[in-house]
Amino acid sequence: MRVTVIGASGFIGRHLSAALRGRGDEVVEASLRNVDAATHACEGSDAIVQLAGAPVITRWTARAKDEMRRSRVDATRALVDGLSQLRARPTVYVSASAVGYYGASETATFTESSPPGDDFLAEACVDWEREASRAGELGMRVARIRTGIVLGPDGGALARLVPIFRAGLGGIIGNGRQWSSWIHLDDIVGIYLLAIDRAEGALNATAPEPVRNVDLTWAFASALHRPAFLPAPAFALRLIFGEGASVLTTGQRVLPERTMSLGYTFAYPQIGPALASLVS
Numbered sequence: 001m002r003v004t005v006i007g008a009s010g011f012i013g014r015h016l017s018a019a020l021r022g023r024g025d026e027v028v029e030a031s032l033r034n035v036d037a038a039t040h041a042c043e044g045s046d047a048i049v050q051l052a053g054a055p056v057i058t059r060w061t062a063r064a065k066d067e068m069r070r071s072r073v074d075a076t077r078a079l080v081d082g083l084s085q086l087r088a089r090p091t092v093y094v095s096a097s098a099v100g101y102y103g104a105s106e107t108a109t110f111t112e113s114s115p116p117g118d119d120f121l122a123e124a125c126v127d128w129e130r131e132a133s134r135a136g137e138l139g140m141r142v143a144r145i146r147t148g149i150v151l152g153p154d155g156g157a158l159a160r161l162v163p164i165f166r167a168g169l170g171g172i173i174g175n176g177r178q179w180s181s182w183i184h185l186d187d188i189v190g191i192y193l194l195a196i197d198r199a200e201g202a203l204n205a206t207a208p209e210p211v212r213n214v215d216l217t218w219a220f221a222s223a224l225h226r227p228a229f230l231p232a233p234a235f236a237l238r239l240i241f242g243e244g245a246s247v248l249t250t251g252q253r254v255l256p257e258r259t260m261s262l263g264y265t266f267a268y269p270q271i272g273p274a275l276a277s278l279v280s
Contacts, residue, residue: 001020001025001026001046001047001196002025002026002028002044002045002046002047003020003025003026003027003028003045003046003047003048003049003196004027004028004029004030004038004041004042004045004047004048004049004090005017005020005027005028005029005030005049005051006030006031006032006038006041006048006049006050006051006052006079007031007032007049007050007051007052007053007096008027008029008030008031008051009029009031010051010052010155011150011152011154011155011156012051012096012147012150012185012188012189012192013029013049013051014155015152015185015189016049016051016189016192016193017029019189019193020193020196023193028041028042028045029041030042031052032050032052032071032075032079035075035078035079035082036082038079038082039079039082039083039085039086042082042083042086042089042090043086043087043088043089044088045090046090046091046092047090047091047092047093047094047196048083048090048092048093048094048135049094049096049192049196050076050079050093050094050095050096050132051096052071052072052075052096053068053071053072053096053128054067054068054070054071054072056068056098056100056121060120065120068124069124069127072124072127072128073124073127073128073131076095076128076131076132077131077134080093080131080132080134080135080138083135083138083140084138089138089139089140090140091139091140091141092140092141092142092143092196093132093135093136093140093141093142093143094142094143094144094145094192094195094196095128095129095132095142095143095144095145096145096147097125097128097129097132097144097145097146097147097202098121098125098146098147098148099146099147099148099181099204099206099252099254100117100121100122100124100125100252101116101117101122101125101126101129101146102114102116102117102122102146102252102254103116103117103118103119103121103122103252104117104119104250104251104252105250105252105253106177106178106179106250106251108252108253109253109254109255110204110252110253110254110255111204111254111255111256111257111258112146112201112202112203112204112256112257112258112259113257113258125146129144129202132144141200142200142201143195143196143199143200143201143202143203144201144202144203145188145191145192145195145203145205146202146203146204146205146206146254147183147188147205147206148180148181148182148183148204148205148206148207148210148254149180149181149182149183150182150183150185150188151182151183151184151185151274151275151278152184152185152278153185153278153279156185157182158278158279161220162220162224162279165220165221165224165226165228166224166226168226168227170217170220170221170226170227170228171217171228172213172214172217172228173213173217174213176212176213176214176217177212177213177214178212178213178250178251179210179211179212179213179251179252179253179254180210180211180212180213180216180251181204181206181207181210181251181252181253181254182206182207182210182211182216182271182274183205183206183207184207184266184267184268184274184277184278185278186267186268187205187207187266187267187268188205190264190267191203191205191259191264192205194259194262194263194264198262199262201258202258203256203258203259203262204254204255204256204257204258204259205256205259206254206255206256207256207266207268207269207270207271207274208255208256208260208266208269209269209270209271210253210254210255211271213251215271216271219271219272219275220275222272222275223272223275223276223278223279224279
């Protein structure tokens with residue numbers, strides 16, 4: 001199989017590309033910084049994986065929010081428009097999305113059938129998925145991967161947190177009650193492979209056992225054999241991230257109900273073994 005991976009230089013893209021090559025697939029790397037070039041890179045491929053998007057964990061200025069939308073919604077629209085002009089068009093389109101689709105809640109539980117939220121990130125995800133779904137009008141099988149907090153040894157949340165915890169500066173975020181819907185890097189790659197091979201529609205890429213932030217914090221501390229006594233108050237996070245602090249202080253409890261119904265078996269369903277495998 002020939003797979004065009006857009007965003008192949010990113011955290012997930014690097015590992016997905018390696019897994020595809022490891023099983024004998026040909027990988028074509030592309031970037032949406034140049035939509036025309038990315039579209040050309042899709043010509044003759046069997047599948048496309050679109051992973052590109054501006055960072056979300058940042059201060060949500062008007063400019064940053066505009067870039068989040070443009071890099072996801074506008075760029076995806078332009079890509080799908082370009083695909084409509086190809087003669088040798090791929091038959092599979094796999095798009096990244098995020099659990100932010102569901103909005104933030106400390107009490108609700110979300111599955112793939114849950115309705116979207118109504119905050120900025122939820123609306124951006126809805127629009128992103130809508131543009132990706134247009135590939136279905138071109139005869140392509142479309143899968144949308146709603147991703148949680150990805151934990152891996154060389155990027156994502158773990159790369160930011162490990163130095164803090166090793167220095168003994170780790171602690172809960174806000175009141176610690178917010179849910180963290182996390183996933184091990186091996187499992188996010190596995191779910192993308194499932195989507196490339198045979199899945200369509202929305203798939204939650206989160207472990208089946210989400211944890212509250214306080215439990216995630218102590219799991220980090222335990223895996224690293226370090227204390228975790230310094231909390232990050234909600235007001236301080238709002239000063240740093242503005243509106244974007246809600247991603248850290250509220251969260252959501254997301255279950256991969258449909259992902260598992262399609263036969264995916266998680267290598268790391270529990271946070272303790274997942275972290276132990278990554279920091280050993």
